[in-house]
Amino acid sequence: MLKINKITKKFDDVKALDNVSAYIKKGTIHGLIGENGAGKTTLLQIVSGIYRQDDGKILINNEPVYENNKIKSKIGYVTDNNQFFPYYKVKEIVAFFAGIYKTFSKDKFNALNKILNVPDNKRINQLSKGTKMRLSLMLNMSINPELLLLDEPTSGLDPIAKKEIIDMLIDEVEKNKCTILISSHHLSELEKLCDDITILNHGKVTYQSSIESIKNNVKKLQVLFEFEPNLSDVNEILKVEKLGSIYYIITKKYNEEIKEKLIQKGAKLIEEVGISLEEIFIYTNSKKGSEYNAD
Amino acid sequence: MLTNPLFIRQLKYALIISAVISIITCSYSLNESYDARIITNDLIEYFEGNTNENLHGISYYVNNEGKEIPYINDMFEYKMFSIISASSIIISVGIMIFLFISYRDEKYKNTASFLYSLPMPREYFYIYKILCFFIVVTVPIILTAFITKTTFKPIIISISPYLNLLEYVSPENFYFELKNDIISELNLFIPNLFLIFAILNLLIVISGRIYTAYCIFAGMPLTILAFASGIANFIDLYLQNSDIRINIINRQFIFPTIYISSTQYIEKNVIFNFIISFVLIVIGFFLYKKSKPENLGKLFTINCFNYILYIAAFLMGGVIFFRIILFKVDLNGSSIFSGIFIMLIGSFLSLIITKTLISKIINIE
Numbered sequence: 022m023l024k025i026n027k028i029t030k031k032f033d034d035v036k037a038l039d040n041v042s043a044y045i046k047k048g049t050i051h052g053l054i055g056e057n058g059a060g061k062t063t064l065l066q067i068v069s070g071i072y073r074q075d076d077g078k079i080l081i082n083n084e085p086v087y088e089n090n091k092i093k094s095k096i097g098y099v100t101d102n103n104q105f106f107p108y109y110k111v112k113e114i115v116a117f118f119a120g121i122y123k124t125f126s127k128d129k130f131n132a133l134n135k136i137l138n139v140p141d142n143k144r145i146n147q148l149s150k151g152t153k154m155r156l157s158l159m160l161n162m163s164i165n166p167e168l169l170l171l172d173e174p175t176s177g178l179d180p181i182a183k184k185e186i187i188d189m190l191i192d193e194v195e196k197n198k199c200t201i202l203i204s205s206h207h208l209s210e211l212e213k214l215c216d217d218i219t220i221l222n223h224g225k226v227t228y229q230s231s232i233e234s235i236k237n238n239v240k241k242l243q244v245l246f247e248f249e250p251n252l253s254d255v256n257e258i259l260k261v262e263k264l265g266s267i268y269y270i271i272t273k274k275y276n277e278e279i280k281e282k283l284i285q286k287g288a289k290l291i292e293e294v295g296i297s298l299e300e301i302f303i304y305t306n307s308k309k310g311s312e313y314n315a316d
Numbered sequence: 317m318l319t320n321p322l323f324i325r326q327l328k329y330a331l332i333i334s335a336v337i338s339i340i341t342c343s344y345s346l347n348e349s350y351d352a353r354i355i356t357n358d359l360i361e362y363f364e365g366n367t368n369e370n371l372h373g374i375s376y377y378v379n380n381e382g383k384e385i386p387y388i389n390d391m392f393e394y395k396m397f398s399i400i401s402a403s404s405i406i407i408s409v410g411i412m413i414f415l416f417i418s419y420r421d422e423k424y425k426n427t428a429s430f431l432y433s434l435p436m437p438r439e440y441f442y443i444y445k446i447l448c449f450f451i452v453v454t455v456p457i458i459l460t461a462f463i464t465k466t467t468f469k470p471i472i473i474s475i476s477p478y479l480n481l482l483e484y485v486s487p488e489n490f491y492f493e494l495k496n497d498i499i500s501e502l503n504l505f506i507p508n509l510f511l512i513f514a515i516l517n518l519l520i521v522i523s524g525r526i527y528t529a530y531c532i533f534a535g536m537p538l539t540i541l542a543f544a545s546g547i548a549n550f551i552d553l554y555l556q557n558s559d560i561r562i563n564i565i566n567r568q569f570i571f572p573t574i575y576i577s578s579t580q581y582i583e584k585n586v587i588f589n590f591i592i593s594f595v596l597i598v599i600g601f602f603l604y605k606k607s608k609p610e611n612l613g614k615l616f617t618i619n620c621f622n623y624i625l626y627i628a629a630f631l632m633g634g635v636i637f638f639r640i641i642l643f644k645v646d647l648n649g650s651s652i653f654s655g656i657f658i659m660l661i662g663s664f665l666s667l668i669i670t671k672t673l674i675s676k677i678i679n680i681e
Contacts, residue, residue: 030470068428069433070432070433071429071432071433088437088438089434090435090437091435093434093435094435096433098433100429102429104430105430106325116321117321117322117325119319120320121320121321121322121434121436122435123434
């Protein structure tokens, strides 16, 4: 569906994206994680055809996006800065979308609005940030996109609206086989929602995997050593933290071989503990983690 | 292309703005024309009856009905006008700098991003802007020309109120070549100044120094204004050679600049403005297509168009109020200050009205 192949983008002298690659399968939800300024929004803007990459290729259904209106008409782009035209009324922006996108469904918009309740007589500049976000989601979902790009879609939303939107997105993928590329700082939400994730750090991909693979491979170990161990030669280790006499070790995979290595280093007790996406993000973006490229 | 909802929306506001400007300029020109007919007739009578009199120092003269018509020929008042003119320009530049700082926010960048994400050929945005700004600039020129039988060119000239005020300094201004020459030089200079800015702007776009373009408040609107001044010159030429042209003394009195410009510079001015403007628009189109959208997003928010219209509105409002209130109602030392006060209120009112209207177009950039 979406192929991102060695994309590079510079703004003046700053490299916003450096050799970024990803492949997103049709009908899946792909999460984009990174610190502020990591390049997530730039990547989404290039995929949506707003910016042109300096190097590399972006292909949607094997066609380039930039200045390709046929492809752009199949993309919905929701950003956390939903200005549209501030003086438009909601009903005017709906009419505008209907005029621009041939696939726009007014019925779908009305159906979504029954759930999200955006007043259609208000001007956009009178709406709160959360309401603008709901409006943007409704508009972009109503064009029946093949690819939906979401930049911080739950920003400014209350917990109920968040849940409703997450349900709507899952529904959209299930029913219409829509592909979603979503960037967010709410990693617990992404963990529940996404099939795959890409972690960006300073414009580079530092980790890319499916959620399932992460859960199967990346492990957090609680280890008790007899003496102070030297773990620098264990390449599979992403991060080591010491809390009293207990060591918390994050490994990109855990098997008998690793276990044996740790025993040789003096491990008396090894226990697996749960790890969240948030912890993976933190560890892969730490100094050692950033040197690691998985999969 | 022309049925696109974006264009229809822009067109609607372009027509509203051009209608408002037309009303202002028509009333402005009619008012000038009325003034000129009365005062010039009085002047002719005065000259015919007082050929040996020295006109310097005359504050009032008496018309046929025995009414005293005020005149500004006092050096103090002249200096006051110069100060007012200079202050207006300084205040306008201050406003421009303020707007420059306050408008360089994310809002415009986001709107530009939204537009570029739409499945529309990018060059449509350029064509829509050119068409709409063209309407905004040319409709008032043509309407004013045919309603008031004079030209719209003074709206560009009136950016410098100094020119408008000069004619009140003393009646000799209209007969002594020296002063007319100064005015005509300025008249030639101002529209060509737009061209200079437009050329600079394009050079800046080519070199990629977009933020510098903001600093000299350049942009496509300037190119179009230059284009418009070419049209104004054409109309000028047409009026000169047709039956509808008005009395030459009146014309001189109304807009002395136009008369001089028409006779001395019109041919090269017309050719220069038209050809250069057209070339600039075409070059701009290709540059627009070739340039990086992230930079064009910044440039094509066209804040500079805001600034130019704000300044024009500010000064026009000032000049109109200044003339109507100060000259027609009263003219003594104290009323000059009340006149200044009224002028400032009028200017700010014009500014607010223009800003509100223009923001409608800017938000569709």
